[in-house]
Amino acid sequence: MTESLVSVLFRDRRRFLLPPAVAWLVSNLITWMIAKASIAGDGASVAYWSTTGRRRWDSEHYLSIARTGYEMFWCRERYANFPDVMCGNVAWYPGYPMVFRAFSATGLSYGISAVVVTEVALFGMFAVLWWLLGGKLCWATGLTLATGTVFPGGIYFHAIFPISTGTLALLVCVIGVKRGSWGLSAAGGFVATACHLVGAVSVGMLLLSAFFAWPKDPWPVRFAKAAGSAVIACSGVLWAKWLMWQATGKWDAYEIIQESSYKQGGLHDPFSEMEKAYAFPFSDWYRPKGHLPWLVEHAQAAHQTQFWLNVVFVLLVLATAGVRLVRNRRLSTEEWAALILTAGVFLTPFLAGAQMSWYRNHAQMFVALILIPRMPRWGQAVLLALCAVQYALLGAMFFAGVLV
Template identity: 75%
Template sequence: MTRLPLSARIRPPRLGRLQGLLPPVVAWLLTNLITWLIAKASVAGDGSEVAYWSTGGRRRWDSDHYLSIAKTGYEMFRCRDRYADFPDVLCGNVAWFPGYPMAVRAVSATGLSYETSAVVVTEASLLGMFAVLWWLLGARLTWATGLTLAIGVVFPGGIYFHAMFPIATGTLALLACIAGVKRSSWGMAAAGGFVAASCHPVGAVAGGMLLSSACFAWQRDTWPVRCAKAGGAAAIAGCGVLWAKWLMWQATGRWDAYETIQKSSYRQGGLRQPFDEMRKSYDFPFSDWYRPEGHLPWLVEHSLTAHRTQLWLNAAFLLLVVATATVRLVRNRLLGAEEWAASILTVAIFLLPFFAGAEMSWYRNHAQMFVGLVLVKHMSRWIQVPLLACCSIQYALLGSMFFAGVLV
């Protein structure tokens, strides 16, 4: 009979579980420390030390809309009815989805302010992201998994994982959806898809992935059952969008409130030419529109066009994920269900903003490509280390744009 090593025999089971939780907790602490240092280097004046720890430091344009939904629900009105000098377009908050605001409302029931509740939801979601990712990586510390987790700490666009936005919550839901597919847990996959779709329009890609999951998941079932599970999970994910539209209808009396305000106020709607949108996104003049006044810290001065390097890095990450999946498929003749799911989601998340039109927000939407880290585990260390270096530099640059108020 094989005897266990002495260290394994005397280690209490609970200690082993705690050690399994340690890497994602350390990753969460590190990303907060790094982000605080970036904030400190990006904000001039006496408030630099507290900018990151204040709720105001994590609040940008759309944050106000999410907070208003959490506080009072949805509304839509003609801008000139309240603001005489405003263009004759529609105003309101029906262009934003309810998943994140409803979570903020629930936490605020504890007595916390809405702003503090929003930060709590965001940071709890980020910790959950690292925990689920760690499980998907096998929950075993190696060079490959350690470097993958490190890349997650400074993931491109990940500055929005700390902001009052639904990006972290939606990404956690997508990871839960992948975990459900890996575990053959239909309920978890469907619930993750629902939450992802209710948090952000980009989350709707979960429905497409789940619909296609009949081809690579639920392997223990017969084909009719696999198709039923895939279709049912996709339908439940789609209900996240229907729930959002139902809430908007309840408040405004219009089922097309979301589409109407997008077209009236933001000139969005319908499909766009993706390469034209990429060019517009690349050329968007953030440094002219939102340049801070006065003396700029060194990091801010050198990061005012960091959205351009962000697009290149995001595209490179996409290609690396697709290449890794392709190589594994050719070598092994098979991809794991979670690898299929992560690959499909990564490609869809990258493309969707350019088909929908999001020249001022694609960089935060692309942060949800965090799910692609499931494939990074299988990359060569010669790829992982340079990728970590590039992500670290870009995280500092985009983070500086954010805390300087250049990004929205």
């Protein structure tokens, strides 16, 4: 019988938690070093350890949702020189801000609470991944954890964004289908969809789970569990829309602001969006003033190398799954779940037209690390090296203020 996560933790928690704890600490150390190398002057030492260093444009919206709830208004009502579009914070989901709002009951500020929730979720990601990998240290699992510390787009795992919380929820969803726990998979899906649009991929994975999960159940029960867990997961979006309706009186507040301010309503041609995202001139959009540290100077177009790395990563995951299917004629439940989620996470930002945020949305492909130990060791080593270089480049863009 598959041993539960809780029983493993309590049986020998120190030995089990040591590798995830080391990975979490290394991830923070690497990110701090990048922050220090990216900002000139005395501010380098505090850029990472302060909440200010972890905030970007969207962070302010999440903080405002936690403080005062949702709002939507015509921009010109408050800002005379602003374009005639909608303003407000209804373009952002409530799962993450509601979590750190609850945590702020400890007496910590909203900003500190947000960072604590982010870092706890990141540690949870490493712990859950470690359990899914079997909890045994070897070259394959060690290289996988190392890759997780410098995962593409993973700089946002440390920021005031819902990326680590949503990714943890996706991993919990995978645990649910692996263990045959209908409630756990539904709960993970609910949190994932309530945190971020990308979390909707959990709904698709749960619907398809009837074909690769719940093996002890007859087919009607499989379909019932798959559909039921998908419906509960989808209700995370309904909860978000209900909160927006309560504040604005409009059920379609999210769609209104997306179309008015961001031109992201409806489905887009993903290949056209990939081309636009690749060509988007980040260095022209914002370039820090004055002398730039070497790392920042060489990272101004890092979103382009990020795109190619993400494409290569997805192709490697697909190839690994294909080889396993040919050799073993099957994938495990968690491998199927990770494969479906990875493909969905990669495509969702381009289907939605997320021209300026795909690189952080793709960080939720972290779930694909479940498949990475199946790669040849040399392939894992090369992937780790590529990810480490790209993590430094994208991190430099983030701490220099180039990324939103």
